[in-house]
Amino acid sequence: MNTLTILVVDDDPVIxxxxxxxxxxxxxxxxxxxxxxxAEKIIETTPIDVILxxxxxxxxxxxxxxxxxxxxxxxxxxxxxxxxxxSVDTAVEAMKKGAADYLEKPLNFTELFLRLQKISNxxxxxxxAEDLRQAMDVTESTAGETIQNLEITAGELQEKLDAxxxxxxxxxxxxxxxxxxxxxxxxx
Amino acid sequence: MLKITADELKTISQYIHxxxxxxxxxxxxYLLETRLxxxxxxxxxxxxxxxxxxxxRDSTKNIERRLIDAISTNETLFxxxxxxxxxxxxxxxxxxxxxxxPASPRMKTHIKIWSSxxxxxxxxxxxxxxxxxxxxxQLDRFNFKLxxxxxxxxxxxxxxxxxxxKFEIERGLPRQTLQKHFTLFGDSWKIKDEIRSxxxxxxxxLMLPFTxxxxxxxxxxxxVAIYFTLQDRKKLFNKLAASLADDGYLIIxxxxxxxxxxxxxxxKRHLRAIFYQKKN
Ligand SMILES: C[S@@+](CC[C@H](N)C(=O)[O-])C[C@H]1O[C@@H](n2cnc3c(N)ncnc32)[C@H](O)[C@@H]1O
Numbered sequence: 001m002n003t004l005t006i007l008v009v010d011d012d013p014v015i016x017x018x019x020x021x022x023x024x025x026x027x028x029x030x031x032x033x034x035x036x037x038x039a040e041k042i043i044e045t046t047p048i049d050v051i052l053x054x055x056x057x058x059x060x061x062x063x064x065x066x067x068x069x070x071x072x073x074x075x076x077x078x079x080x081x082x083x084x085x086x087s088v089d090t091a092v093e094a095m096k097k098g099a100a101d102y103l104e105k106p107l108n109f110t111e112l113f114l115r116l117q118k119i120s121n122x123x124x125x126x127x128x129a130e131d132l133r134q135a136m137d138v139t140e141s142t143a144g145e146t147i148q149n150l151e152i153t154a155g156e157l158q159e160k161l162d163a164x165x166x167x168x169x170x171x172x173x174x175x176x177x178x179x180x181x182x183x184x185x186x187x188x
Numbered sequence: 189m190l191k192i193t194a195d196e197l198k199t200i201s202q203y204i205h206x207x208x209x210x211x212x213x214x215x216x217x218y219l220l221e222t223r224l225x226x227x228x229x230x231x232x233x234x235x236x237x238x239x240x241x242x243x244x245r246d247s248t249k250n251i252e253r254r255l256i257d258a259i260s261t262n263e264t265l266f267x268x269x270x271x272x273x274x275x276x277x278x279x280x281x282x283x284x285x286x287x288x289x290p291a292s293p294r295m296k297t298h299i300k301i302w303s304s305x306x307x308x309x310x311x312x313x314x315x316x317x318x319x320x321x322x323x324x325x326q327l328d329r330f331n332f333k334l335x336x337x338x339x340x341x342x343x344x345x346x347x348x349x350x351x352x353x354k355f356e357i358e359r360g361l362p363r364q365t366l367q368k369h370f371t372l373f374g375d376s377w378k379i380k381d382e383i384r385s386x387x388x389x390x391x392x393x394l395m396l397p398f399t400x401x402x403x404x405x406x407x408x409x410x411x412v413a414i415y416f417t418l419q420d421r422k423k424l425f426n427k428l429a430a431s432l433a434d435d436g437y438l439i440i441x442x443x444x445x446x447x448x449x450x451x452x453x454x455x456k457r458h459l460r461a462i463f464y465q466k467k468n
Contacts, residue, residue, distance in 0.1 A: 150445070
């Protein structure tokens with residue numbers, strides 16, 4: 001599995017530490033923020049694949065706002081919300097705004113790892129599609145150049161051939177000078 | 189997944205060729221299985237033979253349409269290969285405008301352009317944007333007819349709608365052009381009405397006669413003939429020659445060639461781009 005850079009946003013230090021331990025063990029790179037403000041700073045400066053954020057946090061920036069900031073910065077960042085059972089409605093609302101998923105507390109790690117696996121698979125698919133496109137574009141432009149040069153050369157040769165044919169079949173001109181003119185066209 | 193037998197492969201590829209001109213050689217069984225298999229299953233067909241028979245019996249041609257949508261490759265991007273659009277801007281359009289300008293300044297200059305395998309519309313919209321950038325502010329002196337056609341219904345539909353997701357947008361469109369000619373629409377982008385209103389899209393099979401289209405000043409026929417047999421390519425470019433004004437311009441794909449295919453056209457070079465004109 002590809003390793004992801006994951007930003008964990010939660011005001012509860014116990015949850016932060018727990019997530020850090022479990023995710024690091026899975027070889028992910030983990031960044032921590034204890035509130036929306038810290039999260040915003042990190043999102044602005046660091047490339048991130050996934051954000052795991054608590055929905056309800058003290059201050060003006062809650063999970064929904066973290067989601068909006070992230071999507072504004074880069075549509076590709078996937079956001080998973082962590083919610084108390086009572087706020088499922090808000091979480092569903094967040095899905096409409098582009099959240100990848102939501103998980104209810106208490107966290108079920110098997111479920112979390114499954115979601116991350118899916119995201120990581122999708123990211124690697126996207127990357128190989130992008131690589132293929134790059135490769136195709138390069139192939140298309142180099143092949144194009146070669147073919148277009150050949151096309152022009154073939155066109156010029158055809159023109160010469162037509163002219164030679166016209167000269168050689170012109171029986172108002174004496175044979176020897178037809179041949180010299182034809183040779184002249186060929187070696188011009 | 190539904191497997192295709194050697195016999196079915198022959199029948200189905202013959203059928204695809206008959207309805208679209210697309211030629212699939214015997215190595216394409218995987219392509220047929222992955223692209224047509226799901227349709228067979230959805231329609232309750234236990235085999236590709238059954239799918240073929242059902243499609244042929246279907247008088248609404250709905251199945252035929254779905255098979256064409258599934259088998260055609262709609263791969264395209266905005267300003268693909270770039271050089272044809274530079275050519276348009278710096279050579280073809282200025283030349284044509286000179287040639288077509290009417291004697292009376294009260295009359296408009298008429299120019300007809302055809303994107304003959306327009307797929308999801310990126311090619312024709314790139315042409316329209318090029319025209320707008322070149323003739324900004326003086327477009328009312330012109331009457332541009334921009335037509336896009338394709339055999340795939342779903343491609344024509346998306347082209348007409350003019351909406352593209354971020355992956356389609358990220359390919360080929362400079363940020364500046366995006367902001368100038370598109371508006372954000374949910375998580376997609378929609379082409380602005382001023383560009384949309386310059387173009388028309390409709391369904392057309394290049395293997396059939398081109399009736400009622402008239403003559404064009406510029407024809408784009410890029411990256412579609414590659415799916416046809418040599419014989420079908422010859423027929424196609426002969427028909428295109430008949431649909432092109434005598435002093436008109438033909439643009440083909442950057443990796444395509446007309447050598448040995450259509451002697452009616454001569455290749456010409458302008459800077460790094462190639463275009464074709466009819467031999468006089
Ligand atoms: C690869 S796309 C090329 C799009 C665009 N011209 C470009 O170069 O980016 C090929 C298109 O040709 C269309 N096509 C295939 N067979 C066709 C036929 N017989 N008549 C018209 N269009 C056809 C396909 O539906 C597809 O959209």
